Amino acid sequence: MNQASQTIPDGAPAAPSDGSPVEAVLIWAASKRVPVTVSLEQEGCWQNVRTQLVEFDAGEKLLKLEMTPAAGPGGDGIAVAPAAVQVAPGQLVGMTFRRGHKKCVFVTRVVVLQNAEGSDPASATQVLVLRAPRDVRELQRRSYQRITLPPDQFVAVRLWQGGLPSKDQTVGPSCSGRVGNISLGGILVDIRKEHNPRLTVGENVGVEITPRPGGAPLLVEGQYRHCVITGEDRLGLGVQFLGMERERPGCSTLADVNAFIGDVRRFATRGDWFA
Known part of the structure; x- marks a missing residue:
C-alpha cells in the first residue's frame, strides 16, 4: 500500500550556491547542533527518527547527523536514532528542525551511513551523511x-x-x-x-x-x-x-x-x- 522509496540520480545537482539563504540556514543549524527529525521509509513503512545535526560541510555541501541509539522512543512516540535504521545511497529523506518561530522543512538524499570518525568500531554511534538541499521551506510553527x-x-x-x-x-x-x-x-x-x-x-x-x-x-x-x-x-x-x-x-x-x-x-x- 505504501509507495516505494524514491531516489535522485547521482548526477543531479544538490548543492546551494555559496552565500545563499539556504546555506546560511544550514550553517546556523549546524553551529547550534539543532535537534532534527528525519522522515524515511524502511521496507515500505514510514519512520520518523529524531537525532541531531552536528556538522555542515560548506565546501562539500554535506550535512552530518549523529545517529546514537537510544533506549526507547521519545516522549511523543518518535524513535530516537534507533540502531536498526537502514538507508541506501541516493534514498530520499525528509528533514525538519525549528528555527525561531518557524519550522524548516526540506527533502534531500542519503550519501552514506557510516561509523563515527575515531569511534570504536564496536560502538553503535554512526553518522548519517546527507546532501545539502537545494531548497528549504520555512513554515510558521503555529501550523504545527x-x-x-x-x-x-x-x-x-x-x-x-x-x-x-x-x-x-x-x-x-x-x-x-x-x-x-x-x-x-x-x-x-x-x-x-x-x-x-x-x-x-x-x-x-x-x-x-x-x-x-x-x-x-x-x-x-x-x-x-x-x-x-x-x-x-x-x-x-x-x-x-x-x-x-x-x-x-x-x-x-x-x-x-x-x-x-x-x-x-x-x-x-x-x-x-x-x-
Whole structure:
C-alpha cells in the first residue's frame, strides 16, 4: 500500500550556491547542533527518527547527523536514532528542525551511513551523511499547533489500516469519523466506540480528509500513536503524519494540508465555516 522509496540520480545537482539563504540556514543549524527529525521509509513503512545535526560541510555541501541509539522512543512516540535504521545511497529523506518561530522543512538524499570518525568500531554511534538541499521551506510553527474543530462543524475522515490503498485496490476503510483536531504534525480522528479498529501503536495508516462534501479529499500517510476517550460513546485516534516533506504520487502535498489547516484556523476563529 505504501509507495516505494524514491531516489535522485547521482548526477543531479544538490548543492546551494555559496552565500545563499539556504546555506546560511544550514550553517546556523549546524553551529547550534539543532535537534532534527528525519522522515524515511524502511521496507515500505514510514519512520520518523529524531537525532541531531552536528556538522555542515560548506565546501562539500554535506550535512552530518549523529545517529546514537537510544533506549526507547521519545516522549511523543518518535524513535530516537534507533540502531536498526537502514538507508541506501541516493534514498530520499525528509528533514525538519525549528528555527525561531518557524519550522524548516526540506527533502534531500542519503550519501552514506557510516561509523563515527575515531569511534570504536564496536560502538553503535554512526553518522548519517546527507546532501545539502537545494531548497528549504520555512513554515510558521503555529501550523504545527493543534486546532480543535467546533463540535457543530463536521469534516469527514476515513482511515485505512496499513496505509492508503492504491488506485487499483478496492479496499474499504477500517473506520470513518470526523476531524477532532488537526495540525501539520497529525490529526485526532473522532469515531464511535463500536467502530474502533483496534490499531497497534506505530502501525502505518492512510488518512483521507474531505474538507467539503463532494470536494477533493486530502490523502496523507501516517502512524497510529494513541487512543483517547472523547465522549460517552466516542474515541479519538491520534495519528502522526509522515512523509509530507516529499511530494509523492497519490498523496497530498505539504502545501495542500497547510492550506486546509489555514482555512480551519481562519474559519473556526471567524465562525463562518467555509462560507
